[in-house]
Amino acid sequence: DTAVSQTPKYLVTQMGNDKSIKCEQNLGHDTMYWYKQDSKKFLKIMFSYNNKELIINETVPNRFSPKSPDKAHLNLHINSLELGDSAVYFCASTPGMKGAPQYEQYFGPGTRLTVT
Amino acid sequence: RKEVEQDPGPFNVPEGATVAFNCTYSNSASQSFFWYRQDCRKEPKLLMSVYSSGNEDGRFTAQLNRASQYISLLIRDSKLSDSATYLCVVNKKGGSYIPTFGRGTSLIVHP
Numbered sequence A: 001d002t003a004v005s006q007t008p009k010y011l012v013t014q015m016g017n018d019k020s021i022k023c024e025q026n027l028g029h030d031t032m033y034w035y036k037q038d039s040k041k042f043l044k045i046m047f048s049y050n051n052k053e054l055i056i057n058e059t060v061p062n063r064f065s066p067k068s069p070d071k072a073h074l075n076l077h078i079n080s081l082e083l084g085d086s087a088v089y090f091c092a093s094t095p096g097m098k099g100a101p102q103y104e105q106y107f108g109p110g111t112r113l114t115v116t
Numbered sequence B: 001r002k003e004v005e006q007d008p009g010p011f012n013v014p015e016g017a018t019v020a021f022n023c024t025y026s027n028s029a030s031q032s033f034f035w036y037r038q039d040c041r042k043e044p045k046l047l048m049s050v051y052s053s054g055n056e057d058g059r060f061t062a063q064l065n066r067a068s069q070y071i072s073l074l075i076r077d078s079k080l081s082d083s084a085t086y087l088c089v090v091n092k093k094g095g096s097y098i099p100t101f102g103r104g105t106s107l108i109v110h111p
Helices: none
Strands: A003-009 A008-012 A017-025 A031-037 A044-051 A051-056 A064-070 A073-078 A089-095 A111-115 B004-008 B011-014 B017-027 B032-038 B045-050 B054-055 B060-065 B070-075 B084-094 B097-101 B105-110
Touching: A003 A089, A008 A017, A017 A031, A017 A089, A017 A111, A031 A073, A031 B017, A044 A064, A044 A073, A044 B097, A073 A089, A073 A111, A111 B054, B011 B017, B017 B084, B017 B105, B032 B060, B045 B054, B045 B070, B070 B084
Parallel strands: A008 A111, B011 B105
Antiparallel strands: A003 A017, A017 A073, A031 A044, A031 A089, A044 A051, A064 A073, A089 A111, B004 B017, B017 B070, B032 B045, B032 B084, B054 B060, B060 B070, B084 B097, B084 B105
């Protein structure tokens, strides 16, 4: 009965590789997010989709490309990985339309990416 | 000034103590406010929403001061299990609502 799931949980890869992280929510929520939490524990929003439409695109290198095949899934593809991409990536969802502010977010368990 | 600021701590308190955290935000048009809790190597989870009139949930009390642009979290009768990082979240209005997290305040409750 997992609400928000992410795969893989751990990802170790070399610089220059391309990798994807997948996220799925079974809560029926309309809005999904990707966050990056760096080594200093700062959680920063990267992207948000509302029912397959990109609604938030913060200042993120264009090596990062989100994709939402349907409203229950939001994947993150990263090209040409760099050392600075090492972080924990969290997916989250919320029932609000376009991230309506009164609703809480539900987070996945995170994907710990290590680039060597 | 950062959009959402928190004292990173750590706050090191004995069991039973009362501890308070503050969080300041810079955007006066911010719409909604939350406190999340994050345990080590885990995902953030909602602790409580923060309402204009203030709200209480057991040992936890949250307050909002829009004039001074800060929110607070008070924990009474601290338990060992309260040890965690407490994240302040502010939703600001852009084209959509954009959640902005503070860096978090670390709480360590010791016996």
